Amino acid sequence: MSSLVTGDQDTPAVADPNLIEQPSNETLVTAPAPEAPKAEGSEEGTTADGADSKADVAEIVGAPDAYEAFTLPEGFALNEEFSARFAEAAKGMNLTQDQAQSLVDLQAELSSTAGTELSEGWTTLKAEWQAEAKSDKEYGGKDFDASIGSAKLALQKYGTPELNEAIELTGMGNHPEFIRLLVKVGSTLKEDTLMVEGGQPVAPQDRGKVMFPDMN
Numbered sequence: 568m569s570s571l572v573t574g575d576q577d578t579p580a581v582a583d584p585n586l587i588e589q590p591s592n593e594t595l596v597t598a599p600a601p602e603a604p605k606a607e608g609s610e611e612g613t614t615a616d617g618a619d620s621k622a623d624v625a626e627i628v629g630a631p632d633a634y635e636a637f638t639l640p641e642g643f644a645l646n647e648e649f650s651a652r653f654a655e656a657a658k659g660m661n662l663t664q665d666q667a668q669s670l671v672d673l674q675a676e677l678s679s680t681a682g683t684e685l686s687e688g689w690t691t692l693k694a695e696w697q698a699e700a701k702s703d704k705e706y707g708g709k710d711f712d713a714s715i716g717s718a719k720l721a722l723q724k725y726g727t728p729e730l731n732e733a734i735e736l737t738g739m740g741n742h743p744e745f746i747r748l749l750v751k752v753g754s755t756l757k758e759d760t761l762m763v764e765g766g767q768p769v770a771p772q773d774r775g776k777v778m779f780p781d782m783n
Contacts, residue, residue, distance in 0.1 A: 629661040637671045640679070689738070696741040703743055706750045717753030718746055724756055
């Protein structure tokens with residue numbers, strides 16, 4: 568470990584002639600005091616526990632009075648509440664601006680990785696739902712397209728724009744059981760529709776009147 572004091576340390580200390588009047592025929596050289604034995608494992612200029620014993624050691628740089636705004640990758644937003652809590656914790660650990668920024672960078676990287684994994688997992692799950700629906704024994708296989716037509720009919724009849732938005736947002740339109748429900752509802756709508764020869768489908772107001780026209 569290099570000493571912070573310059574000069575040849577093997578040279579004996581000499582009194583400053585500007586401060587002490589030099590008497591004639593006397594030496595100004597004094598015998599150096601014997602050095603105290605060094606603690607085992609310690610280096611020159613340090614104590615046994617590694618602390619610098621020099622009085623003029625440079626001040627250690629630590630936490631600033633207030634951290635500057637931390638930089639974030641594109642697409643990330645800073646949560647003000649947690650930013651204040653983080654700054655308080657970083658100051659308590661005496662982290663420099665660069666050290667604190669390194670932790671922010673690490674957290675952003677972890678969040679980005681977690682978001683990517685979540686998105687990929689959701690995409691995989693929807694694909695599994697679609698595959699299961701297409702192979703369903705009740706409405707899938709060769710009947711799948713017709714079944715989807717029935718499901719859409721149910722949505723057109725009873726759905727709302729808000730419901731369609733929720734289906735799009737959650738991906739529920741891919742779930743086999745949700746499709747099964749809509750297919751069944753759509754099938755009942757088709758059963759309630761009478762085909763008139765040469766004309767358009769007519770939906771009766773009362774099924775009882777269709778089955779028993781003579782009854783009041």
